[in-house]
Amino acid sequence: MNFIKTISNTKHKKPFRAILPILILATLFLGSCLKDDDNNGYDSQTIVSAVASVNASPSMQGYDFYTDANTIVNTEQDFKYDNQIRYKRFYSGNREFVIFKAGTTSSPVLDSSLTIENGKFHTLFLAGPSDKLNFLLLNDGNLEKASSGKAKIRFVNLSPDGGELSLGIKDATALLASNKKFKEFSDFQETAAGSLKLDLTSSNGTVLKEITLVAQDGYLYTVYAKGFLSGNPDFKIDLNTLDHYSLAIGFLQN
Template sequence: MKFSIKRKIFAAVITLSLLSLGLVSCSKLDNDYQPIEVSGLNIIQASPTLELLDVYVDNTRANNSDFEFGNKIGYLSAYAGSRAFNVTKKGSATSLKSLQFTLKPQAGYSLFLVNTLANIEFLMLEDNLEKPAAGKAKVRFVNLSPDGGPLSLNVNGAATDIVTNKAFKEYSDFIVIDAAASANFNIKNATNNNIETTLSSVKVEEGKIYTIYAKGLKANNDDTRFSAKLFVH
């Protein structure tokens, strides 16, 4: 979904790829000058590991501090076009996984690091940033738990789940929901309908756009255990 780069989502801007592409001198501007086209980029660390990671866009490191499980960077401003993404262990020059992806100008994306460290991979999703109608918000659900099985998303114990039966790495569209002072988002086992975890007492604000993702491993008991997280676009 296209959106204006003047919106707040581009307030956190880093100069991704500026070293390779160069800056345009004001003295060289003329009538033929074409504005630089950019995209918005979230990067989310959803790989269940206690290792600290570094993420690179082309040759520029995107994270300015330790990037640990459950962290998010963004929205960053990245040049549109073909970009190379790499993830490494903190301080390492050895790529664990790479991705070549073409970013569309004026589009928003969320790039997730997913799966266990030994099998780490990227999941790039385009974000629909069209503002919801008055009194409404939007939410997307992503299943990023490698051993969580198929999952559904339920709001406030309603009889009907708003997202159903999403396997690992599967995701929903953005779904319109009512704004609310407090809402409970239940992540349910799609096979037996049991609630696996809940995001409780979430304020759902009018006009806001959210992503909820299941993360972690049911087999673990440390900080990488199964849980869910929400972020605002």
């Protein structure tokens, strides 16, 4: 399995964007007869799923990333902070995910068995400080597109020391997500597509970060808090976004 970095500013023509959700679903289910990316010899033609991976652990440390003894990220392209791996096919059920410090194989820093649900997309986050690494696996469902004129947004708190965090659209009356503790997350919420000014706020209402998300009509996004509220200024608290349909482009090319 090859490591693929996402390109945040990739542009696609509107006709392609319009049919992308349909192509994604067709590829997931019609592609179920294809060989498992992990090459583990599974012979089922029905138990296929997809997993995207994100390193949200704030440190300079790079990692080698394996599943079921097969490489997701190799030593030449180690899994660094903020790196994203696009959706790749996985066979469903219990799968072993293992993290090593880059260039080592003797002692894993994280080894977990996680359950991949049949026929669904998933996002796997590497979270926590480097001395307390853990995984957070989220079920993305079927990436069903938002209603016309809308986008879907989900919030995840991956700031180890940020406390309870909320995400809202500037000047909106309701929050997209409220008072989420570390590794807590909201459901996907529909909101108007377009240029959205998003505010990350602390439990006392202090605005910690503002970003602008240009939300495409019908698209799905995860917005996650990352970094430290206090401590290392190189990894200060921030917001980052995942465009799930852009993450699925690599999946379509498998």
